[in-house]
Amino acid sequence: MTFTWPETLIDIGTIAILALILRGVLKRLITRWMKSVSSRATASGDGLSQRAATVLSKAGSFTTDRQVHRARTLGSMLISLLDTVIGLVAIFMILQVLGLNIMPALASAGIGGIALGFGAQSLIKDIISGVFLMLEDQLGVGDYIDVGEVSGTVLSLALRATRIRDDKGEIWYIRNGEIVTLGNRTQGWSSGTIEFPLSPDDDPQTILDILGKVTGQLDEDEHWSEQMLDSPSVLGLTQFDKGRAIYAVTVKCPGNQQWALEREIRVRVISALQAAGIKVALPTNLA
Incomplete structure (x- = not known):
């Protein structure tokens, strides 16, 4: 096979230069995207108050470090994939310039891809779903999630399957494609509502004053204040149920972390009510 080497070398050089330019442009776009995600993550916190942002950050629910780490990981994956694709395309183009017939190799690769597609459709579906689960940050290790009838803490997230431990300690393996x-x-955050069933004969204003005083003291408590995104809210007399007057208090906390605070509010409010001579009629479903 005869080559006109100056022209051939120029063509090869042109392909290599264009490949490098394309790689540089796309890599710069990926890097800029990574920086934009990082800057958004370190911003104000999606409109949250300073207190809420601080509490979420301490609780590990604030997305700053998580988004930055996820963006860098995905950026590295995209750059690696970019290098592979551009490199393969450049090699095939150079082989064509050299006069080598690459069609049989491409045909074989196409046939192999079709066979793989029919033989491993579920595997490919799981991998693609796993990529999007990580790309969209739908869940992460340590998150408490609900997937169908399964609820538990995420132990690991792989491309093919997600491993979850439920509240009983049982380990579940769920395919990402499912x-x-x-x-x-x-x-994000969770809210808790604590109800207090009392006698309708008790003075409502006295009860509201007690609830306001207890929640105010709780908000000033440094230990509990750090676990709340905002001050507790006294909803007041919300309803009448079976001859009882129901008073309610709400609290806003980091995701799935309201349980301890709810218990503390119950203890403090019931103690304050009993000290004031107000009898508490506990419902049967009180936790």
Whole structure:
């Protein structure tokens, strides 16, 4: 095979230069995207108050470090994939310039890809779903999630399957391709409502004053204040149920972390009510 080497070398050089330019442009776009995600993550915290942002950050629910780490990981994956694709395309183009017939190799690769597609459709589906689960940050290790009838803490997230431990300690392996609906209790915040069933004969204003005083003291408590995104809210007399007057207090906490605070509010409010001579009629479903 005869080559006109000056022209051939120029063509090869042109392909190599264009490949490097394309790689540089796309890599710069990926890097800029990574920086934009990092800057958004370190911003104000999606409109949250300073107190809420601080509490979420301490609780590990604030997305700053998580988004930055996820963006860097995905950026590295994209750059590696970019290098591979551009490198393969450049090699094939150079081989064509050299006059080598690459069609048989491409045909073989196409046939192999078709066979792989028919033989491993579920595997490919799981891998693609796993990539999007990580890309969209739908869940992470340590998150408490609901997937169908399974609820528990995420132990690991791989490309093919997600491993979860439920409240009984049982380990579940869920294929990523089977995750259709997912609820993440850890991301964001959770609210808790604490109800106090009392006699309708008791003075409502006295009860509201007690609730306001107790929640105010709790908000000033440094230990509990750091676990709340905002001050507790006294809803007041919310309803009448079976001859009882129901008073309610709400609290806003990091995701799935309201339980301890609810218990503390119950203890403090019941103690204060009993000290004031107000009898508390506990409902049967009180936790």
